[in-house]
Amino acid sequence: MAGRRRRQRPDPPPTGFLDWTDSRHWAQQARPCRYCGGLTNLRDGSRKAAHKTCAEAAIAEQIAEQAAAYENERLN
Numbered sequence: 001m002a003g004r005r006r007r008q009r010p011d012p013p014p015t016g017f018l019d020w021t022d023s024r025h026w027a028q029q030a031r032p033c034r035y036c037g038g039l040t041n042l043r044d045g046s047r048k049a050a051h052k053t054c055a056e057a058a059i060a061e062q063i064a065e066q067a068a069a070y071e072n073e074r075l076n
């Protein structure tokens with residue numbers, strides 16, 4: 001993923017995980033959200049239709065899963 005900002009620390013920025021002010025996240029045509037199926041004009045980082053809240057919830061879940069997997073690795 002190419003971006004101006006690099007992740008330097010694990011804390012999410014106060015504005016959220018993704019920069020949704022970028023015009024790349026907005027499309028003229030509404031399409032079904034990849035997570036909930038509802039129509040949205042928003043696109044996520046992969047240019048797939050997704051609500052901001054759905055995409056951020058999915059990202060938060062992934063991070064939680066990775067953290068849990070890391071904990072399990074350490075404990076075993």
Ligand SMILES: [Zn+2]
Nearest residue numbers: 033036051054
């Ligand atoms: Zn959605």
